[in-house]
Amino acid sequence: MARPTSDYVLSQLTRRDDSTALKKILLAAAQPGMLSMAGGLPAPESFPAERLWAAMDSVMSRRPAEVLQYAPTEGVPELRDLVARLATETGARRTREHAMVTSGGQQGIDLITRTLVDPGDAVALEDPGYLGAVQAFQQAGARLLAVPGDSDGLDTEVLEALLRDGERPKLVYVVPHFHNPTGAVLSPWRRRHLAELSETYGFVIVEDDPCAELWFDEPRQPSIDVHTDRVVRLMSLSKTMCPGLRLAGMVGPAPLLRAASNVKQCTDLQANTLSQHLVAEVIGDAGFLAGHLTRLRSLYRAKADELESLLVTRVPQLVFGKPRGGLFLWCRLAAEFALDAHAFAAAAAERGVAVVPGDPFCIRADGSRYVRLSYATLSSPQLDEATARLAAVCHDVLPIRGRETAKIKSRGGEL
Numbered sequence: 001m002a003r004p005t006s007d008y009v010l011s012q013l014t015r016r017d018d019s020t021a022l023k024k025i026l027l028a029a030a031q032p033g034m035l036s037m038a039g040g041l042p043a044p045e046s047f048p049a050e051r052l053w054a055a056m057d058s059v060m061s062r063r064p065a066e067v068l069q070y071a072p073t074e075g076v077p078e079l080r081d082l083v084a085r086l087a088t089e090t091g092a093r094r095t096r097e098h099a100m101v102t103s104g105g106q107q108g109i110d111l112i113t114r115t116l117v118d119p120g121d122a123v124a125l126e127d128p129g130y131l132g133a134v135q136a137f138q139q140a141g142a143r144l145l146a147v148p149g150d151s152d153g154l155d156t157e158v159l160e161a162l163l164r165d166g167e168r169p170k171l172v173y174v175v176p177h178f179h180n181p182t183g184a185v186l187s188p189w190r191r192r193h194l195a196e197l198s199e200t201y202g203f204v205i206v207e208d209d210p211c212a213e214l215w216f217d218e219p220r221q222p223s224i225d226v227h228t229d230r231v232v233r234l235m236s237l238s239k240t241m242c243p244g245l246r247l248a249g250m251v252g253p254a255p256l257l258r259a260a261s262n263v264k265q266c267t268d269l270q271a272n273t274l275s276q277h278l279v280a281e282v283i284g285d286a287g288f289l290a291g292h293l294t295r296l297r298s299l300y301r302a303k304a305d306e307l308e309s310l311l312v313t314r315v316p317q318l319v320f321g322k323p324r325g326g327l328f329l330w331c332r333l334a335a336e337f338a339l340d341a342h343a344f345a346a347a348a349a350e351r352g353v354a355v356v357p358g359d360p361f362c363i364r365a366d367g368s369r370y371v372r373l374s375y376a377t378l379s380s381p382q383l384d385e386a387t388a389r390l391a392a393v394c395h396d397v398l399p400i401r402g403r404e405t406a407k408i409k410s411r412g413g414e415l
Contacts, residue, residue, distance in 0.1 A: 031354070035386040037373040038354040040180065040239075040327050043303070044377070046296055047242040051288060055281035059274075067277040073265045074257070075101025076276040082283055083249030087233060090212070091223025097254045100261055103271045105210055105236030105248040109136045109173075111267070112206055112232050112250070115260045116170045117142050124162070124203075125173040126154040128361035128370075130180045133173055133208065145169055146363035151321060153179060153186030156193040163201050171204045172197075177212040177220055178326025181361050181372040185324055188221060195227030203230070204256070210236035213293050215325040216301045229253055237279060239327070240296065245275040300327065300376060303383065307375040310387040317394045318371070327376040330358075333369045338397050340368045347396070351389040 059067045074080060077096065084099040102108040109132065117123060119141030125133065127146035137144060145167055147159050154174055172194065176186035186194075198205050205224055212220045225231035232252035237245060250257065264270075283289050304323045311318055311329075318331040333344060341357035348355050358367025378386060 034349075034352055034354050035378060035382055035389070036354040037375070037378065037386060038356045039377075040374055041377045042239050042243065042327070043299060046299055048282065048288075048292055051282050051285075051292075052242075052278055055278045059277045059281055067274050069273060071270050071273040071276065073100075073261050073270050075099070075271060076273065076280060078284070079247075079249075079276045079280040082280055083235060083251060086283070087223070087235065087249070087251040090220065091231075091233065091251075092225040092229070094251055098257065099249055099251050100257050100264075101271045101276055102234075102248045102250050102264065103268060104238060104243070104246045105208060105234045106132050106136070107264075107267070108232075108234040108236075108248055108250045109133050109206070109208065111260045111263050112171070112204075112234075112256075113137060113140045113142070114263050115256065116204060118170075122167055122169040123171055123173060124159060124167075124169040125363075126175070126179065126182075126184075127363045127365045128181055128358065128367060129173070129363065130175055130208065131360055134361070134363065137173075142170075144363050146365065148365065149179070149182065149184055151182075151184050153184045153190055154194070156190045156197065159194070160197055163197060168201065169203050171206050173206045173208065174224075175208050175210075176224065177209055178214065178324065178328075180211075180326070181328055181356075181358070181370075182330045183321065183323055183326060183328055185221075191221070191224050192227050195224055195230075198228050198230040204252075205231045206234065207231055208234045208236075210234075210239045211326040213240055214296060214300055214327070216297065216304065217324065225252075232256065237283075240293065241279060241282070245272070245279060247271055247275050247279055297325075300325075303375040303378075303380075304329075306380060307373070307383055307387070310383060311390075314387050314391040315394055318373075318390075327374050329373045329375065331371050331373060333371070337394070341371050342368070344371060344393065347393045348390055351393055353386045353389045355390075 079101055080096045080099045084094040084096055087094045087099065102111060113136050117140050121142055122145050123137045123142040124145035124147055126149040145162060148155050153176060174186060176191065178185065194205060207224055223231065223233055225233065232250065235249035235251060237247045250260065307329065308322065317334045317337045319334055320329045320331040323329060333341060339347065341359065345355050345357045356372045358370030358372065361367060375383065
């Protein structure tokens with residue numbers, strides 16, 4: 001019989017983080033019969049399966065011993081060169097020494113945190129924020145500085161006020177394009193302002209941009225590293241290629257990456273060699289990559305437009321801004337709606353739809369009236385069915401709320 005966790009003496013850092021929110025999101029997506037709008041899983045039809053299969057034939061026929069062998073901790077040289085090239089196309093000029101390969105973007109967050117942050121050090125980030133980053137910072141023992149944001153991203157003036165009051169974060173974490181969960185895009189002025197603050201106060205900017213290429217109307221903006229060298233970019237391939245390869249690029253100052261490489265060596269020695277050669281073969285084909293990204297934007301824009309239309313028509317109790325890119329809608333429950341986010345998510349799950357309540361993303365902000373919905377994974381018929389089920393949840397609640405409203409109005413009161 002397995003021993004309970006309480007029988008083992010866990011480390012202080014492990015005991016510090018008891019969050020299961022991310023696990024619950026992933027589990028919800030896997031429940032039989034569940035229509036999941038919970039996780040940030042990309043659409044299966046977006047995966048370049050045929051191109052990867054052709055790449056497998058190519059690399060295995062040309063150099064099987066190399067692609068099945070250990071590789072440098074920093075990554076396969078060809079892929080590092082390609083990551084540097086892609087980073088240069090969207091930001092400051094970078095070369096191989098400025099690039100390394102990680103086992104997914106989440107490992108990049110973990111590596112740079114463990115490279116820079118000691119227990120008790122401050123880390124600033126937008127509130128609400130990406131759950132995986134919040135958990136990584138908490139497990140490292142960081143003290144979180146919650147900075148509010150709006151549709152233009154993290155409010156750098158609030159951050160500046162914290163800095164003037166004496167706060168000295170080791171790093172500031174931002175998701176500049178289609179922020180998870182809010183969908184915000186960091187404005188050009190705030191990008192410049194954040195760069196200026198990093199130069200003045202000495203913190204590192206961690207720019208996590210997994211969905212930057214999934215824009216709908218306005219192309220992505222340049223990286224913040226065009227304004228300062230104090231930037232580490234995390235360039236995940238999970239949303240633009242496929243998550244199963246577990247690869248991402250990390251780009252930044254060479255001395256900082258050398259230190260992060262030492263940390264990575266103690267973690268997993270290296271990212272998967274075969275995956276690296278496959279990805280290098282595929283993204284090295286510039287013509288294919290450009291066309292693939294165009295197809296992804298068209299795919300996700302169509303899904304976003306469909307979900308937006310269905311929700312506006314069927315579920316007016318969810319209020320949201322028009323999505324500009326990415327995979328998510330950040331929805332506020334209308335003030336007159338009786339359920340809070342957790343009750344709404346529980347009722348939706350009973351009807352076979354998984355959504356994420358807002359609280360797990362929040363540090364100090366109140367997420368009790370927010371839910372995150374992903375339109376990425378479900379097909380058109382599934383989006384139709386999922387919104388019909390959400391509408392049924394609201395229909396179950398509104399008659400009761402409607403009677404309460406009628407009573408208040410009959411007494412001359414206000415809502």
